[in-house]
Amino acid sequence: IPALHVHDAALDIVSAAGDRRSVKISDFVHGPGQTDLNTGEVVTGVTLRGLGQREGSAFSRFTQRNALDLAIASVAAYLSFESDGQTVARAHLSMGAVGPTVLDADEAARSLVGHPLEPARLRNCADLTAECCRPITDHRASADYRRQLVRTLTMDVVDAAAARAIPGWLAVEAP
Structure with a gap:
């Protein structure tokens, strides 16, 4: 869901009676196992806007196995750049x-917007991302481990989103 979230996706929902509605992904999940679906409704589609020039996105998740496994942590990033190809616009x-x-x-x-994507800024962004997560400790991973994963995944996906937005992008070397 984070990958849909960064694109402000909307879900197309149809009821058993054929009534249709659209719900923003940010309004769809209310909590663990709690969604905006009513009895008899099903999600039938996802609406995304296309990416434009100098826009890119990336998603990464960490699991204990590569199969259909619950993620221990996941991060998605969307970036757009100014016409100079270096300054983050959004x-x-x-x-x-x-x-x-x-x-x-x-x-x-916000820490990225208005600035070039440099190593120190990327590291600060990753630290801020890790600070705002609220992980739990369970049988799969400790809260501290999940927080560190968020830090690492953030650096990876921000750099990957930049590479998809700007042809010839050279990976940012972490400090």
Whole structure:
């Protein structure tokens, strides 16, 4: 869901009676196992806007296995760049499996806007993202481990989103 979240996706929902409605992904999940679906409704589609020039996104999750496994942590990033191809114009970061619902890292995203994506800024963004998650400790991982995963995944997905937005992007070396 974090990957849909950074794109402000909408879910197309149809009831058993054929009634249709659209719900923003940010309004769909209310808590663990709690969604905006009513009895007899099903999600039939997802609406996303296409990416434009100098826009990119990326998603990564960490699991104990590669099969259909619950993520220990996941992070998605969306970036758009100014015409100079270096200055971040817009950013959106979302995390999964580190809170009761998908969490946005708004402060971390704001830390990128208006600046070139440099190593120190990327590290600060990753730290801010890790600070705003609310992980639990369970049988799969400790809260501290999940927080560190968020930090690492953030650095990876922000860099990958930049590479998809800007042809010839060279990976940011972490400090």
